[in-house]
Amino acid sequence: MLKKIVEHSQIKSPWLVHYDCGSCNGCDIETLACLTPLYDVERFGVLNIGNPKHADVLIVTGTVNKRNKKVLKQIYDQMPSPKIVIAIGACGLSGGIFREAYNVVGGVDKVIPVDVYVPGCPAKPEAIIDGVVEGLAKLSEIQKAGKPKKEAIAS
Amino acid sequence: MQSLEITKETLRQEGERLKAEGFRFVTITCLELDETSLELIYHFDKDLEIIHYRMQIPKDAPMPSLSPVFFAAFLVENEIYDQFGIKFDDLVLDFGGTLYLDDDDDITATPFCKFGVKRADTVPDAE
Amino acid sequence: MSKTIVPFGPQHPVLPEPIHLSLTVEDEVVKEAVPAFGYVHRGLEKLAEKRDFHQMIQVVERVCGICSMIHAMCYCQGLEHLMKVEVPRRGQFLRVIWSELHRIHSHLLWLGLYADAFGFESVFMQFWKIRERIMDINEATAGNRVIVSVNQVGGVRRDLSPSKCDWILDELNHVEKEVKALESTMSNNYTVKKRTVGKGILTREMAYELGAAGPTLRASGIAQDMRQLQYEAFDELDFEPVVETDGDAFARGLVRFKETIQSIDLVRQAIARLPQGDTFVKVKGKPEGEVVQRVEQPRGECLYYIKANGTKFLDRLRIRTPTFANIPPLAAMLPGMELADVPVLILSIDPCISCTER
Incomplete structure (x- = not known):
């Protein structure tokens, strides 16, 4: 019974934690813009939470570099399972325009497993909301399968 | 671009003079000239007039820091140490080559130099 | 009261971007602030x-x-x-x-x-x-x-x-x-x-x-x-x-x-x-x-x-x-301020960390 309530509320009111991992701010402000009155995802119960231990969904913008890959992995490990990761923007997907720079490791999936990829430079708020909806469908599948989420790729 | 010449010995003195005259420190630009030498360009501003001071230095010699005169210089000098491997003496806030770089093999390299020098060679007291 | 070092960031709820500050605090009053960077540096x-x-x-x-x-x-x-x-x-x-x-x-x-x-x-x-x-x-x-x-x-x-x-x-x-x-x-x-x-x-x-x-x-x-x-x-x-x-x-x-x-x-x-x-x-x-x-x-x-x-x-x-x-x-204005005011003061310079580190 309790498990059902938790599972239901995870899908209906997902809590997000946003981490900016070397993004140019373009995707960051678009992610924040999703929360403001024009797009307002809060009316659907989607909350942006600062604390990774409270979160179901991790939103990552920007390229991973050599210093923040540790922070990213730490945040991912702190989140309780089941959890999903959404990578936003061309940089989060592959490194984008910065992929050849010396301090860039590459996309988010080099460090942690990614469930949904949202392309765009920067991704538009509509695309980000769509990505979160896709992610929730995946989260519900994970819940049904009852399998624990795979652990982070060892770096 | 017009610029004035400056040397290691006159840097602090010139800095003090510019500060007394009301100049604002803008930034330092570092360039790699060839395998052995680098060029530093100091930029100062007063009433929207910008002036440049140039200095050519060998790669392996430490530099006097300008940060005791202009506190704002500490950040850019740390950045140059990260990217080009020039050691600055008497930095008010020393990040020791880890301002941006993190991995151990990066800390000893100089990413902005085409003819890279291992930083451990240039800094005798580096641990 | 002894001094405490409070880490601030890199992932912090008020900050849209990652920056780290080591704040040396004595009785809630900041004595020294040392910034640390590199979380957005791309080169x-x-x-x-x-x-x-x-x-x-x-x-x-x-x-x-x-x-x-x-x-x-x-x-x-x-x-x-x-x-x-x-x-x-x-x-x-x-x-x-x-x-x-x-x-x-x-x-x-x-x-x-x-x-x-x-x-x-x-x-x-x-x-x-x-x-x-x-x-x-x-x-x-x-x-x-x-x-x-x-x-x-x-x-x-x-x-x-x-x-x-x-x-x-x-x-x-x-x-x-x-x-x-x-x-x-x-x-x-x-x-x-x-x-x-x-x-x-x-x-x-x-x-x-x-x-x-x-x-x-x-x-x-x-x-x-x-x-x-x-x-x-x-x-x-x-x-x-x-x-x-x-x-x-x-x-x-x-x-x-x-x-x-x-x-x-x-x-x-x-x-x-x-x-x-x-x-x-x-x-x-x-x-x-x-x-x-x-x-x-x-x-x-x-x-x-x-x-x-x-x-x-x-x-x-x-x-x-x-x-x-x-x-x-920013590093010069923080000493003497209370810990609760630090987020406001960091934002008051309009920090853009991806600019700073490039």
């Missing part, structure tokens, strides 16, 4: 060796997504100077229009985040709601909301039709009305004053000596604005730098608020005086020589140093961004 300047000088426009636009257009404008100005190209007058005016639109959107974004830092969430929502109108203008005129990518060496790639200009003016009337409705909140509200007046004071001398830039400098009483260099079409536009004298977080807020209104006025002036003609000239050849170019970004003075050697790859590209200059003043 963009080095990319100039792999991308040719036309492709670098796309790279410098992504130094910072908030003031992307002004970064690209500064870079193009530098190359135009080296290649001895004169941008057509219409192109110059269009650059002013887009750059001032970016300033409005950046300041509205900051005013929102700043209000959010002291818990005034309704003001945050209001400013971001107004900002969406500017984003609509960007999308309608350039095709993208954030990174408009209108610059090219020799001018701008897009033009504005008279009907678009009328629509922009109409939208700006709405923006001005809505921003002015919040004026008394930003200048007279008890909560805002309580959290910002007298906090993080930079005196005139300190601000100048520490190399502060932009609104942080102007809030301390120094009227220095790179737009006074009259680049692009600013020689024909009426404009006075906005100055406040108190030097505290409240004054910095007021400067940015007044600059928002001023930028709306500048866009109106530019549209009214928009001449006919081409928006760009074709450029031939390769750049050679070195140049230092400065422009005023929403956060302050931005300096580009470009050294070219006659090939399509630049020898060196150096970018000194405004937040880079504002970090030493």
Whole structure:
């Protein structure tokens, strides 16, 4: 019974934690813009939470570099399972325009497993909301399968 | 671009003079000239007039820091140490080559130099 | 009471971007603040060796997504100077229009985040709601909301039709009305004053000596604005730098608020005086020589140093961004402040970490 309530509320009111991992701010402000009155995802119960231990969904913008890959992995490990990761923007997907720079490791999936990829430079708020909806469908599948989420790729 | 010449010995003195005259420190630009030498360009501003001071230095010699005169210089000098491997003496806030770089093999390299020098060679007291 | 070191960041709820501060605290009072960086460092300047000088426009636009257009404008100005190209007058005016639109959107974004830092969430929502109108203008005129990518060496790639200009003016009337409705909140509200007046004071001398830039400098009483260099079409536009004298977080807020209104006025002036003609000239050849170019970004003075050697790859590209200059003043203003005020003070310099670290 309790498990059902938790599972239901995870899908209906997902809590997000946003981490900016070397993004140019373009995707960051678009992610924040999703929360403001024009797009307002809060009316659907989607909350942006600062604390990774409270979160179901991790939103990552920007390229991973050599210093923040540790922070990213730490945040991912702190989140309780089941959890999903959404990578936003061309940089989060592959490194984008910065992929050849010396301090860039590459996309988010080099460090942690990614469930949904949202392309765009920067991704538009509509695309980000769509990505979160896709992610929730995946989260519900994970819940049904009852399998624990795979652990982070060892770096 | 017009610029004035400056040397290691006159840097602090010139800095003090510019500060007394009301100049604002803008930034330092570092360039790699060839395998052995680098060029530093100091930029100062007063009433929207910008002036440049140039200095050519060998790669392996430490530099006097300008940060005791202009506190704002500490950040850019740390950045140059990260990217080009020039050691600055008497930095008010020393990040020791880890301002941006993190991995151990990066800390000893100089990413902005085409003819890279291992930083451990240039800094005798580096641990 | 012994000293405690409180780590602040890199992932912190009030900060949109990762920066780390080690705060040495004694009885809730900050004694020393040491910043640490590197969470956003990519090494963009080095990319100039792999991308040719036309492709670098796309790279410098992504130094910072908030003031992307002004970064690209500064870079193009530098190359135009080296290649001895004169941008057509219409192109110059269009650059002013887009750059001032970016300033409005950046300041509205900051005013929102700043209000959010002291818990005034309704003001945050209001400013971001107004900002969406500017984003609509960007999308309608350039095709993208954030990174408009209108610059090219020799001018701008897009033009504005008279009907678009009328629509922009109409939208700006709405923006001005809505921003002015919040004026008394930003200048007279008890909560805002309580959290910002007298906090993080930079005196005139300190601000100048520490190399502060932009609104942080102007809030301390120094009227220095790179737009006074009259680049692009600013020689024909009426404009006075906005100055406040108190030097505290409240004054910095007021400067940015007044600059928002001023930028709306500048866009109106530019549209009214928009001449006919081409928006760009074709450029031939390769750049050679070195140049230092400065422009005023929403956060302050931005300096580009470009050294070219006659090939399509630049020898060196150096970018000194405004937040880079504002970090030493931040480190100097934090000691003596209470721990709870630290987020407000960090935001009061309008930090853009992706600019700082590039």
